[in-house]
Amino acid sequence: MPDVGEGLTEAEILKWYVQPGDTVTDGQVVCEVETAKAAVELPIPFDGTVHALLFEEGTTVDVGQVIISVQTEGGAAAGAAGTEAAGAWAAAAPAAAQAPAAVETAEPAAEARQPVLVGYGVSQASTKRRPRKAVPGAPARNGTAPAPAVPAQPTPAPAAGLNGNGHAVAGAERPLAKPPVRKLAKDLGIDLTSVVPTGDGGVVTREDVHAAAAAALAPQAGPAAAAAAPAARAPQAVQAPQAPSAVVPGARETRIPVKGVRKVTAQAMVGSAFTAPHVTEFITLDVTRTMKLVQELKADPDLAGLRINPLLLIAKAVLVAIRRNPDVNASWDEAAQEIVLKHYVNLGIAAATPRGLIVPNIKDAHAKTLPELSEALSDLVATARDGKTSPADMQNGTITITNVGVFGVDTGTPILNPGESAILAVGAIKLQPWVHKGKVKPRQVTTLALSFDHRLIDGELGSRFLADIAAVLEHPRRLITWS
Incomplete structure (x- = not known):
């Protein structure tokens, strides 16, 4: 080996x-x-x-x-x-x-x-x-x-x-399939040679494997399982995969070995939780203007072909806030008992993949224009979903964004990625009643949660940093005036 x-x-x-x-x-x-x-x-x-x-x-x-x-x-x-x-x-x-x-x-x-x-x-x-x-x-x-x-x-x-x-x-x-799809087929007990491929060039996709698994269960589970099959085949690009398990009829419990990415993630989270003193702060804000800007940018011919979404502008807001509060972009050197200020931003994006949660990062994100940042985000997500993220892509991150809102979750208390100073959790963006210009109106509202290492970031610095992110998203013109 x-x-x-x-x-x-x-x-x-x-x-x-x-x-x-x-x-x-x-x-x-x-x-x-x-x-x-x-x-x-x-x-x-x-x-x-x-x-x-x-x-x-x-x-x-x-x-x-x-x-x-x-x-x-x-x-x-x-x-x-x-x-x-x-x-x-x-x-x-x-x-x-x-x-x-x-x-x-x-x-x-x-x-x-x-x-x-x-x-x-x-x-x-x-x-x-x-x-x-x-x-x-x-x-x-x-x-x-x-x-x-x-x-x-x-x-x-x-x-x-x-x-x-x-x-x-x-x-x-040999059937054409990517490694994560082969792993899924193995976990579900599906022979890839029996799966009908629907991907480009005859490639077996995750949906094909799920469809084969549903078809295998249909004779045993009856109409209910057959009715559920379309849901199993529907692409869930943002949904975190569950640990595969083969449920034995009549069994009271199932044991799933913890190994690979899931094992290392568990070890890293335990280490982070018990070595870095976490503080989490929350802010609820009106992002209606940002959502309107997303739609305008999508229609901009200069940005044709780029993936424009709220996460892109949230990432840009974080980078603007780091420029205004550079001390948040740091790490703790335990051996030297020093705080190491970083003059670059390797922006981590938590990604749910077939192998578990990983955090690849965009190198030197601070130096990228909006189109360059969009391309980097698209490449990062596509590579992660294909199971092709390299170890180098997950090293030397400085600050991370985790988008829990895609699951309909309002907020959370995220745990720091080891070696990083802060992590921002983005909640679901929902239409809610909001006081706007003295009147209650329906507005697009979300909640941000910032966890940070209190050895590096005190309450004042953490609060200013989170408030600046919120200010940019409430009034996205600050992407220009504060840059």
């Missing part, structure tokens, strides 16, 4: 794409793994024959452990003999992750080739990969039989495109 160079110590094997006896080629993806920060597909850096898979799907493996051995041409086939070579490859993996083009240089010398560890890192220049070659039931080279990876289990009925051994049949293609 390679070390991706982000301080991660383990990863879960989600899916094996090869079996012992299969022929593999340099660059071919052999498995998908999930770390605490990303789901990635691992390519093999060698040509040869799979000798053994050393861990089952669903197993969490420590970095540095051998997970697969491959018999290269002229190499031995001893399963344990590859440990030394595998360790060398694992040590080289961080460099490979940073410079994928250097992967091949880590290959052991030809005269010392043995079963080796799969490498890490796909060239960023292209998203294409070589098609998998499959040799059904092929024996290992030199007449050596491949070692079984796991204890023998009952053989399930072969899925479409697979033979009785689970190997790909020649000419059959």
